[in-house]
Amino acid sequence: MRNARRGFTLFEVAVALAVLTVAVTSSLALFTHSLRAHRLARFQLYASAKAVELVECYMAGTNTVLCVDIEAPRPWDVPMNYRATAPDLEARVATRRFGAAALPTDIARRLDSDGDEMQRILDAGGQLLYALPQAPTAWDESALPRNPPSDAQSLVFAVAGYAQANALFSFPAKAWPYYTPFPGPPMVVHHARDFTTATGADPDAADYVRFGMPGMTDYRLYLWEETSDPDIRTVLQWPMPEDPQLDRNFGWMPYAYPRQPYALPAVAGSACDQPTADGALRYVQAALWYAQAKGLPPSFWTGTATLTDFIGGDAWKQVQAMRFLSHAATCLTRWHDQAALTAGVTIPAVDLGGGAGMCPALLLTEAHVLAYEASALALMHRYRTTLTYDWSAPRAYENALFTDWPLLEPDLFSPPLTGTISGAPAIAAAQWRPIAPRPVTGLGRSMSHPGAVIDPADWGDPRHVTLTAPFTADERCRQLVFWAVDWRAFEDAETAPSAPIDASRYPKSAPGFDASGSPWPFTALMETWDLPWVDVFMTAFRNPELPCVFTRDVTAMATGDAVAADRASVNLFATPDRGVAALPVFTGAYGADRDFDGVLDRGPVPRSARLRATTVARFNFYDLRVPFSLR
């Protein structure tokens, strides 16, 4: 009886308390788990929104990179076709204009994840990305109103799976297609001062057309098209060198810009560059001469019916001849009214001199003018749709609904081209050879480097073309993986240097020659002589963190100090990151204001610690095979 009535022993009480503690702790753990689930759900929302944005940026981002050299005799001498313009999702969106940047490697290496996936991606050469603080609008970040902090910056994402072999962004030796108006005169290259001649000689040599645009006499124009068709010179200017007496010159230049270098008498109050009816007539004569020189029959220019198909022979010759003929004939409508043109304007046969010989005669009427224009567009359209890989004639702007971007890709199964970097002959370079589904004909020379021969032997083996081969999604599937981790809690979240930047993101100049004909040294190419960096077009280049990167060392500054003035200014022509001296800015060596809040932030987590990331979401995708925009 006494045992039955006695109280709990201390041991029993302790056991009971332990049981109670376990029960309470377990309950609390459930609460904690619930909180984690809520946090995960939050980040899944962020991830879905960011995934939509990445797709939008990937598909809608402009493909044009207008203010970067895009042609060079050797493919490794321009940044195009390197990683910066590859149609891979992470390469396309990891730019400052498309909303993502690589997490600093110092920080990325301190993150753990399930299966160590983050570190495996880094080991394989990939990058962990984070969302830039502002959505990618292309508006200037510093001019936008201050927004609340972006919670999505706690997301880290990466592409799992290897990059695929896809189309070349463009052919580096010749950025085809070239465009020109139809009707139109021969294409000349403006800003031609630094382009190479065939021998790398003085650009003032005779194979440059020495004409100045009105008021811009120091800008020479180079007749690029004659590198593949010498007869085109006659349509632009004949004879060459020009005759000082204007009326002995034929072609577009002496008609449209009859000021230099012809020895015209000075006219008071006049720029003396006024075209004349006689000049237009001599332009028509040059165009007729060209059509005849191409072996076309008289019916080609005497008929007044629209040509909708080729009349036999080389298609490109007919396209070019009608392009010039229609342009020259249309110029006559400035000088002759409808009555005169209905009656017909006599185009006499004349000897163009200089060994060119006679041009055909023609009674040119308004019906001819109309038929030439319609034929020029119709023949061009047929040409570009049926002979896509014939590059003999530039394409027309006027076919607004159609473009014939060639399918080119790197040949990964043939030995690459090798050589040395221009201006740095001690540095070896290599690049995959290009291949096309069909042989390219009429390859010609490039506009930028007409002196350089595009060697057909540089092309790879067409049997290795894959762009036109069918594939299943699983063959090319990659995965976009999102994690949540508060990397901004690290003490060096803003002082850690940017992740290593692919060298192709530096928009260096293509090779050029100085006035003595010597090639520019490599440092000159890096200083990008004569190549302005126009921010708005350079979407694929420079440091993705550029709007945030610091222009000086801020490590001595106190936490919370204002740093807005220490960020790189990104403006139309602002180039705080250009040149060898600015490499620390280009590479982000000083860190970046990564949340763009204008103050220097240091988190509480020491750099010796590691953080564990939680996997949030995975999205399957495969990269574009060819560059294009979705609208």
Added chain:
Amino acid sequence: MDHQTSEPRRPMPEARWRRAVAGRAAFTLIELILATAAGAVVIVAAAAALRVAAQTATTGERLATQNALIAAGLRGAFDELDFWTAYDDPLDPARQGLRYATNAVVAPGGMRRLGLPFAPFSATWPRVASADPEAVEGWDDDAPWDAADPRAWWRGTMAERLDSDLRHGRYALFGSCTSPMTLAGYGVCAPAHTWLPRQMRGLKDALGFYGLCEYLPPNAIYSVITGEAADGATTPGGIAYEWVRPGGWLANGSGNCSNARGLESLSFGSSFPMHPPQANPAWSGLDLLQTHRRHVLTASWFTDTATLAAFVDTTTARQEIMPLQPASWPKVEVAVTRSMMLRRFLALCRVRWSDPTTGDRAELAFCGFGSTLRGARRQRGLDAP
């Protein structure tokens, strides 16, 4: 036993009593202290657990509520991307402010029938059928714009500028909004191709600039030749100033270029806005007609923070998720900003929330994609002739 029962009770001897009492002794002081301590631990642990549990539950509930509202905000943003209801609510006539159309002069030129981006084509640009494909007027939603169709080829000169001396000739001979057309110093011509320039002019008048750029093919060249006084001043070759004049309403002043140009150049550093009417309640229909026909300089080298902020403000459709809700719930706002700059049709979505309990503010900003303006109009049947 009897003896015991019959014997009167005697007091327990003291020693025995003490032993008995000792067997039933109360807690010792140590026991009491331990018991009190243990009890306190239990009470404190329980209280702490309850407090933590309550806090956790509260936090969880708050997070769940926030998540639900943010998710609702995201759904709202995605719905807006797909359906454009903040710009035009098909179920609420009071929220269809962008269907306005009128005969007006809000651009260089004379009186024309102008519409806002959701005005039905039947009101702004009615279809006029013709046996001659070039003479068809109005928007044909089924027209394929075949690349091989000569109607769809642009005919003009990209070299002609405002100060042209016509050295390139007269391209009105080939294509124009007007046929027949009188060309000063030449005569009366009959351009064979009128369909494309009329389509371009019609889209501009019927929809404004954003709609014009979206409906036209990506590689379109922006200029039309016209001989009609209502189209305003023209170059000597007949190109309407409105299309090419640098610093005008359509063309920006970049490079002082006054040639016909493509969309990239046309929107270099400038944007064409879409203004939701409720974001600009003080604006009249005429104001909206005007603002949808003006580019805004939005690049930093052209403008300033205030201008850009005003642009963002007037192009943003805001929507509060659950306007009627408990005061303790987070306030969530969805904002969608639409414009076109540098050839990119931008739809910037911002889901912004503020917690009245904690004071926290944050936002999720992203650029999304969904229905085009044309798609949204087709949803509403506005493109029918």
